[in-house]
Amino acid sequence: MSLHSETPPEVESEIALEIDPVCGTTIDPDSARELDLGVTFAEREYLFCGPGCRATFVHAPLAYAAAGRDAP
Amino acid sequence: MTTTLRHRELRPDLERLRQWADEIGVVHLDTVRQRLSAANELLMTRLLPHALAEDEILYPAVRDFVGEQATLMLQRDHGEMLKLTAELNALRRAACADEVGPRFAVEARRILYGLYMLADLHFEKEDEIVLPVLDARCSLAETADLNSAMERAAARIKAEA
Numbered sequence: 001m002s003l004h005s006e007t008p009p010e011v012e013s014e015i016a017l018e019i020d021p022v023c024g025t026t027i028d029p030d031s032a033r034e035l036d037l038g039v040t041f042a043e044r045e046y047l048f049c050g051p052g053c054r055a056t057f058v059h060a061p062l063a064y065a066a067a068g069r070d071a072p
Numbered sequence: 073m074t075t076t077l078r079h080r081e082l083r084p085d086l087e088r089l090r091q092w093a094d095e096i097g098v099v100h101l102d103t104v105r106q107r108l109s110a111a112n113e114l115l116m117t118r119l120l121p122h123a124l125a126e127d128e129i130l131y132p133a134v135r136d137f138v139g140e141q142a143t144l145m146l147q148r149d150h151g152e153m154l155k156l157t158a159e160l161n162a163l164r165r166a167a168c169a170d171e172v173g174p175r176f177a178v179e180a181r182r183i184l185y186g187l188y189m190l191a192d193l194h195f196e197k198e199d200e201i202v203l204p205v206l207d208a209r210c211s212l213a214e215t216a217d218l219n220s221a222m223e224r225a226a227a228r229i230k231a232e233a
Contacts, residue, residue, distance in 0.1 A: 042127070042147070042154045043151030044154075061232075062116065063116075063233040066154055066158055068157070068160070068161035
């Protein structure tokens with residue numbers, strides 16, 4: 001049996017999603033990184049849905065980084 | 073103003089964080105809400121702009137003398153402070169929306185004591201690691217320039233936030 005076939009299908013399809021800290025949109029981190037939509041600030045990577053949110057964050061990173069996310 | 077003096081100026085802010093943590097479970101929830109808002113204000117207008125100005129100005133200036141690992145360790149402290157501030161704000165919003173769960177007091181105390189301990193130890197580390205380098209390597213004029221640049225950066229970061 002190959003290693004691939006032992007992986008449960010639900011695990012294979014699972015994508016760890018991130019939240020854009022500016023607009024709150026759920027995003028795929030790999031796609032965001034491919035499109036250069038990430039910023040590292042104070043030792044942490046922040047990912048965005050588009051260049052607009054990225055630019056907004058870069059202009060005032062503390063405001064968005066310190067805002068925190070609400071509990072789901 | 074030297075970094076030491078700036079720390080001296082910020083120490084009462086740290087004591088306030090500790091005192092507000094002490095009060096949780098003793099004072100009314102409305103007071104806790106006010107304290108969490110005041111803690112956020114203190115972090116956003118004083119402690120974090122100072123911390124991020126250090127990342128931008130002070131650490132690059134001393135990195136070659138104290139070593140990269142030392143400045144990375146100090147920067148990580150700032151990252152942790154920012155993370156705890158984000159947690160504080162999530163909790164503050166929950167409290168203001170009357171969504172206080174059974175672990176609210178425990179979490180509020182954890183965050184406030186955590187910020188206090190982290191910042192207190194961070195000041196000690198900077199006083200031991202960075203200040204001797206400034207004293208040994210920089211003239212009074214150079215140190216004054218560095219402090220002016222830090223204050224300008226902190227003011228800009230505060231205005232942007």
